[in-house]
Amino acid sequence: MENFSTILTSHDTYLDGVPHEVFQELRAHDPVAWTEEPDGRGFWSITKYDDVLYVSRHTELFSSRFGIRMEDMDDEETEARRTLMEMDSPEHTRLRRIVARPFTPRQVAEYEGAIRDLAREVLANLDGAREFDFVKEIARELPMKMLGRLLGLPDEDLDWLVSRGDALIGNTDPEFTDYVVDQTDTSAYRLLPFRSPVALELFEYAQAALDARRITPTHDVITALLQPTSDGDTLDDVTLKNFFTLMVAAGNDTTRYTMVAGTQVFIERPELFGQLPHFDESQMKLLVDEVLRWSSTTMHFRRTVVEDTELHGQQLKKGDKVVLWYVSANYDESHFEDPYSFLADRSPNDHTAFGLHSAHLCLGAHLARLELRVMFEEMAKAWSSIELAGDTERLRSNFISGTKRLPIRVTWR
Numbered sequence: 001m002e003n004f005s006t007i008l009t010s011h012d013t014y015l016d017g018v019p020h021e022v023f024q025e026l027r028a029h030d031p032v033a034w035t036e037e038p039d040g041r042g043f044w045s046i047t048k049y050d051d052v053l054y055v056s057r058h059t060e061l062f063s064s065r066f067g068i069r070m071e072d073m074d075d076e077e078t079e080a081r082r083t084l085m086e087m088d089s090p091e092h093t094r095l096r097r098i099v100a101r102p103f104t105p106r107q108v109a110e111y112e113g114a115i116r117d118l119a120r121e122v123l124a125n126l127d128g129a130r131e132f133d134f135v136k137e138i139a140r141e142l143p144m145k146m147l148g149r150l151l152g153l154p155d156e157d158l159d160w161l162v163s164r165g166d167a168l169i170g171n172t173d174p175e176f177t178d179y180v181v182d183q184t185d186t187s188a189y190r191l192l193p194f195r196s197p198v199a200l201e202l203f204e205y206a207q208a209a210l211d212a213r214r215i216t217p218t219h220d221v222i223t224a225l226l227q228p229t230s231d232g233d234t235l236d237d238v239t240l241k242n243f244f245t246l247m248v249a250a251g252n253d254t255t256r257y258t259m260v261a262g263t264q265v266f267i268e269r270p271e272l273f274g275q276l277p278h279f280d281e282s283q284m285k286l287l288v289d290e291v292l293r294w295s296s297t298t299m300h301f302r303r304t305v306v307e308d309t310e311l312h313g314q315q316l317k318k319g320d321k322v323v324l325w326y327v328s329a330n331y332d333e334s335h336f337e338d339p340y341s342f343l344a345d346r347s348p349n350d351h352t353a354f355g356l357h358s359a360h361l362c363l364g365a366h367l368a369r370l371e372l373r374v375m376f377e378e379m380a381k382a383w384s385s386i387e388l389a390g391d392t393e394r395l396r397s398n399f400i401s402g403t404k405r406l407p408i409r410v411t412w413r
């Protein structure tokens with residue numbers, strides 16, 4: 001297919017939406033496709049569900065250590081910017097065991113009351129307004145406030161904190177950062193997460209939060225992460241600060257844009273939105289997973305080949321980059337029946353929105369699912385209808401698929 005490399009790698013492509021027709025073509029005719037990069041050495045695009053699963057599970061062949069974003073980093077950069085995501089076992093297993101404690105299903109279930117209070121507060125803050133930007137007033141607010149509660153941070157810091165997270169994840173969109181990676185010279189910041197000086201500000205903030213809790217422990221995730229495990233294992237400050245930055249960057253806009261995608265479905269399907277108040281918890285859970293598949297907010301993650309291997313007749317060499325297109329796997333017609341239809345009761349729904357059931361499966365998956373369910377439940381209780389009230393605008397990114405502006409008009413019950 002002509003020019004598919006340019007289409008997939010260009011951040012501008014995604015301003016108009018996900019190029020599903022390109023992925024469909026690749027799945028059918030070139031499932032392990034060599035993809036040229038404008039400023040890089042190229043990579044293999046993996047687009048079929050079964051192959052994404054295979055690569056995710058075979059961590060001995062496909063490593064996360066050399067970076068999980070498309071762009072290349074040299075050894076020094078990779079080392080300085082390493083977080084949980086850019087680790088392989090046994091290093092990854094050890095850190096994940098420690099940081100996973102606040103994110104287990106049982107622990108997360110305990111946050112439901114707090115999330116519901118926050119969802120109601122976010123709705124109440126609208127003060128009965130009929131028209132507003134859903135992204136700004138709701139989808140950005142709830143994940144930010146919940147992360148603030150989890151980390152025990154004061155409300156007045158949260159806006160600043162999330163704008164820093166946006167600058168990191170949205171480092172290809174000029175609205176969110178002055179340091180757009182493919183448009184400005186960011187070489188001075190190459191040793192910082194996301195190649196951005198913003199990471200330094202987050203490190204400083206995190207250090208102050210750690211120091212404060214060492215003096216006066218509180219009941220929050222930061223204090224919990226300072227505690228040794230039952231076998232006495234602890235984390236150093238650099239690891240803790242990297243993890244803090246990862247949570248701010250990974251936990252906010254992902255949940256936000258998925259919430260937006262769900263709301264766009266409700267706008268297109270008013271009859272579905274009208275049924276939500278009658279959905280029980282298990283129906284809501286199915287709906288949320290279909291929103292996650294449909295949205296596929298993190299479109300890809302990368303691995304690097306550590307041993308020559310073969311896939312669909314292609315020779316993958318040690319050091320080659322392999323991009324797992326989660327967004328394509330989620331629409332693979334050989335895995336999902338009728339993938340281009342939104343089926344609120346799709347079951348089973350083993351989507352790849354959080355990665356696949358392997359070492360790096362999203363740590364915040366239970367929390368994100370709960371936030372989405374509770375927010376949708378509270379919206380359905382509060383409003384009898386939602387419609388579009390203006391032009392929408394998408395994020396400029398080949399990594400995160402999202403609508404960053406969604407003006408809506410609602411009818412309050």
Ligand code: HEM
Binds near residue numbers: 246256363
């Ligand atoms: C709808 C919302 C979310 C989506 C779509 C999402 C997506 C993902 C994906 C696809 C991965 C796998 C990375 C890989 O394959 O290498 C991942 C990992 C991760 N996510 Fe999420 N995420 C979401 C919410 C959250 C939240 C709320 C948090 C934390 C508060 C979080 C924290 C993490 C962390 C720490 C990892 C790294 C796990 C590891 O490498 O072991 N995420 N996420």
